[in-house]
Amino acid sequence: MKITVGIAGATGYAGQELLRLTARHPALDVTTAMGSGASEQARKLPALTKIWDGEITPLSVDQLAATTQAVFLTLPDAVAATVGPDLVARGVRVFDLSGTFRLRDAAQRHRWYPAVPDFDEPVVYGLPEHYRADLPTARLVACPGCYPTAAVLALRPLCDADLLEGDVVVDAKSGISGAGKRPTERTHFSECHGSVAAYGVLAHRHGVEIEQELDRPVTFTPHLVPLDRGIFETIYVRTRTGVGATDIADTLERAYADAPFVRLTGDALPEIKHVTHTNLCDIGWKHDPTSRRLVMVACLDNLVKGAAGQALQNLNLAFGLDEVTGLL
Amino acid sequence: MKITVGIAGATGYAGQELLRLTARHPALDVTTAMGSGASEQARKLPALTKIWDGEITPLSVDQLAATTQAVFLTLPDAVAATVGPDLVARGVRVFDLSGTFRLRDAAQRHRWYPAVPDFDEPVVYGLPEHYRADLPTARLVACPGCYPTAAVLALRPLCDADLLEGDVVVDAKSGISGAGKRPTERTHFSECHGSVAAYGVLAHRHGVEIEQELDRPVTFTPHLVPLDRGIFETIYVRTRTGVGATDIADTLERAYADAPFVRLTGDALPEIKHVTHTNLCDIGWKHDPTSRRLVMVACLDNLVKGAAGQALQNLNLAFGLDEVTGLL
């Protein structure tokens, strides 16, 4: 019997990607797909005709609780903050794609997510490659977005093995779909085409999230580059004295030997085009042992491994399915 | 002494292009640049620092009349409809970039521009290559936009010489800046990137304007293609029996022998990239005398020859300056 799932926030870019992925997933039955508000009109999504022909209905926690075993949330932070624990309390397992539940430190969360009230529900940080063991019993999973996923997958094993020294610079280049579906001056085609822009410099909450997962100071700068899907992170750090090329390669290979969605490209650096429309994260690096400079590159599709695909990977593991089901 | 000019609607894409062009024009003094409304805040345009360092002030017809000999209008149709004749009545020569004054037939104008009241002011259609003689005495010039400019420059000489037969199909591909600066779902980067869309099919007022200038039925279909500036029109028509390759070439060459901004490329078809950031219109064609099929291609930059540059070319001719002043 199939697992019944719902999607709340199904009309945004991540929500539509979730519909595409879950519609063809052999073990899931998408019983419910909702918008982001209780007063929205029910409607069809013409772009999904013959892919998922259901109707998008207004947001209703009661209906989600009545019809699903698991729910994906792609809602504004403050809405997710109440809907998520509410669903968990009613026995529904929740996979949240917002930033609401990601920061463990309450003071940091208050600062960066001021609209989010406190909650008691235990949270699993949904980066399956590093929290796989916690997923089978998880009830509320905070799935990290594109920026932390790429940076943490690249750096976490090296931090854990204590190969690095000093600060980290993460220079991220993101496709415009990462800025969301709402039309703004920033997302106008003519403002983005032929241009590059930095934003949130020295003040971006995803930088704090990366610091949480690495336990190390991070200078994080996101940029919008003129493409639709995918991010590319260039990471600058120094290795400890004596660390050599094989230390880096061996550490990463051990960490991801069983990870179906992490590909280590060594010094053939990754490119966005090789990962878009997949759940893969590609990681490459160059190291100069003399100056101890290490430059890493990590790429992924912000709507798949950075959003919908990662959430589905979490659900697969949470329900005891093969991690790759519906994601190849 | 320099000619004093003003720009009303200086913050849109065409308005900013006008500022760039007029700021470096040796015979013009830009005394006034205004927004599109009377209640806008005065402000600077940072992107124009060290190019034009003046301030954008709220729309005021009194101030325009007091400080300028000529005004460029890039305002909404209904606003232009009152501001234009008002300025003319006060002795200011007006170069209007909206559609307000372009259609000569009142019934057509009522249908396609329902918000525009009737006006008595005589209008010159500001396509200098075909209305050059009327400009020195013109007081109100209706500058055609990108779509009619390209189509009429390509076809008018062949129509005048009676070389064509039957209907015309004009399939236009436009950069997104042609859709204006307001953020909408249609102009969102992620909706345009990697996509093409048709709009206004069988119901676009620029099709009517092209028909007016050619006196011939036209099927006009505009498309948005994922680039910022420039349009490309592919034109399909049949030649009359007996019309040969030299008839077409000779007719076009005669028509544009003295036109500094029309380049005839013959059967080496034009490309958008050769005309962007210039006031040029490139025109090429292929003819099959057996089937009498004629396919023409016309390209121009929608913000220059399709808007600001054309308006400036009209002003140059209206004031007795060399047509190319400030446009090379």
Place this chain on the structure above:
Amino acid sequence: MKITVGIAGATGYAGQELLRLTARHPALDVTTAMGSGASEQARKLPALTKIWDGEITPLSVDQLAATTQAVFLTLPDAVAATVGPDLVARGVRVFDLSGTFRLRDAAQRHRWYPAVPDFDEPVVYGLPEHYRADLPTARLVACPGCYPTAAVLALRPLCDADLLEGDVVVDAKSGISGAGKRPTERTHFSECHGSVAAYGVLAHRHGVEIEQELDRPVTFTPHLVPLDRGIFETIYVRTRTGVGATDIADTLERAYADAPFVRLTGDALPEIKHVTHTNLCDIGWKHDPTSRRLVMVACLDNLVKGAAGQALQNLNLAFGLDEVTGLL
């Protein structure tokens, strides 16, 4: 037991797409993937790591015949012309993606494919929506490319129902991957970005192919637009006197009632972005009964429905599988 398949020409854009699709197909075993020449080096495709980890080997008909029941060919015309019939003679079923076998009239084929020698092998034109009945017994299938697929899917039912009158204009806008993987001036990023270009005007062999399938004169103009994947065709034609909106809609709906990959969007015109990375072809239209003008729009992904996906759809039907297997 799985069907053993091979791909000859696996390193081009269509070939790599075939590898991605067949690697996850539940009923196929990709035993062999080859380059386009006998003297190429064997090599891996890093972009396909963890998707298809096999090795690309040099082209060898003997090896294909020894290891496969079916072969996809994406080879130069002249090579396909000998490899295709050779494989069929050895009992391998062939799905050819080149133009080699598509034109039924020998004189036309000699003119447009001068390098292709004559062949005796019976050919099925691999547009499954119109030749479904012929596929189960087909031994050599000539899969149409993106341009004819879109135009023929849109127009064939209306031609068959005799609703149209006179010539057809097909104005096609194609992504650059349609120009192939070889670096040329035409495919240089800086030549394509921000530009549009027409090519093959009044002289393109796909125009002849469309005429063959419609039995009607066609003016076909392909354009390169600055996107990677997908084509968009705008089609201009006249309906016969008395043809109304329901005639058109009913005819198309009847034709494609059972076609899982054709979506009729009516007067909500299709956009490329809704079909990329799918095997779908979206078709919409606008009709003016007074002037009898009909404008149709058809979109598809040139590498999927216009190449690899269509070939796989043909194979599914040829081997008695569900048409959609591996294509959702």
Place this chain on the structure above:
Amino acid sequence: MKITVGIAGATGYAGQELLRLTARHPALDVTTAMGSGASEQARKLPALTKIWDGEITPLSVDQLAATTQAVFLTLPDAVAATVGPDLVARGVRVFDLSGTFRLRDAAQRHRWYPAVPDFDEPVVYGLPEHYRADLPTARLVACPGCYPTAAVLALRPLCDADLLEGDVVVDAKSGISGAGKRPTERTHFSECHGSVAAYGVLAHRHGVEIEQELDRPVTFTPHLVPLDRGIFETIYVRTRTGVGATDIADTLERAYADAPFVRLTGDALPEIKHVTHTNLCDIGWKHDPTSRRLVMVACLDNLVKGAAGQALQNLNLAFGLDEVTGLL
């Protein structure tokens, strides 16, 4: 009387930009434009019709020496290495756009430009904002390219004022025209579109050039991003203890008070689109005095301020003209 100038290498992207700029320059007479080799065919450039209608002739040092007072060289390094000093010896002033003459340290030059023989000619580093005083007497000017120009303009005043501490990271995002006009896999539209790629990581000669001008270790990483023209550099460094916001702003404002082409945007960070098709370099920054992190952003058009415009600015100053002549 006008200054006679020549261009050697006029068909590449920088060369064509030089033709566009010099053709409309009021004090220059472009007597000669040559290709990059002695055996090339003479030919016209159709894209420049009615802009510069001369003929591109084969490379000839004799002819350059006979017809010009000044020559711009955009030639391969090894060719520039012999042509440059040869022309200087014959009394022609040379403005070289290659990397040949930029590195002052012979050992570094041998390493990064192995094909370049030693030369005795004194060289002026052609960054006018910092070497203005040397230009009036310069005979051989090595114009820096886009990467060093942006980084050195941003950092040099802060280095000179001793406000910085430790290493610098320069993360550069470049449009594809920076990779040159030759079609390669790297410049294929389908490889660049929708993608980002890093190259020359920890091993790029422009990093060495930046180190030369800053006298400080630099980690320089160039990336190709999917746009045509323009670069964007994000710069990471630490300020010395006690350095405050006004120190940074005052230092930069003093340095560029008289520089017509440098715009300081403060904490409103620059964007590529504001500088393309201009000779401007925009510089902005964010500073966190607590952590002493400084993030700077510098943007310019790689073909203008990063190539042709800068060379022309140098020539203007070398010949005693106003720096901005022909560049507004």
